[in-house]
Amino acid sequence: MDAGRITALSEVPDDSTVCFRVTDDAGEVREAILVRTDPAATDGGESTAETDGGERPAETDHVACWLNYCQHLTHIKLDKGSGAPMRDGELVCANHGAYFEADSGECTFGPCEGAYLTELEVSVADGDVYLTDGSYEFVGTGPIEDDDFDRTSTSNVEF
Ligand code: FES
Secondary structure, eight states: OOEEEEEEGGGGSSSSSEEEEEEETOEEEEEEEESSGGGGGGGGSSOSSOOOOSSSOOOGGGEEESSSBOOTTTTBSSSSSOOEEEEEEEOOOOTTOOOOEEEBBBBSTTTTTBBBBBBBBEEEETTTTEEEOTEEEEEEOOOOOHHHHHHHHTTTTOO
C-alpha cells in the first residue's frame, strides 16, 4: 500500500533533509523533515542491516522525522525548502545557530539548548519511508506554498 508513503529512503540525503507537508490533529498543515541518522550504515541502500539477532528493525533505525520548526523561535523553519544545513550529524538552524541531534532531536547548542524537536513516527519498508504517526496525515512532498508568492509568480508569467 502507498498510503503515507513519503519518499524513497535513497532520496534522503546524508547531509541535508527532505521537506514534506502533513496535517496535524487540528487539520492544520505543517512542515516536517526527514533526516538520515546514521549515513554510514545505509550506504548499501535498502537492506543493509543484519536482522538475524532480531534486535534492530533494520532500515528504520537510520531515518528520523521532525517537525520543521526550530525550538528557539517556533515559526522559523530549519529546512527553508532546499534542505536544512547539517554539521557532524546535527541539524543546524541558520537563524541563530542552534544545533539539533539528527537522531534524538535534542538541541545540543544554542539559544534553545536542551529543548527537543517534535518527532513524527516513520517507518521504512521495501526502501520507502512511510509516515506512521497517528497524529499526522501525509499531504505531499515539498514545503508549504506561499499563496501570495504563488499568485505573484503566476501573474508575472505573461510574455
Ligand atoms: S530561530 Fe533557530 S536558533 Fe533562533
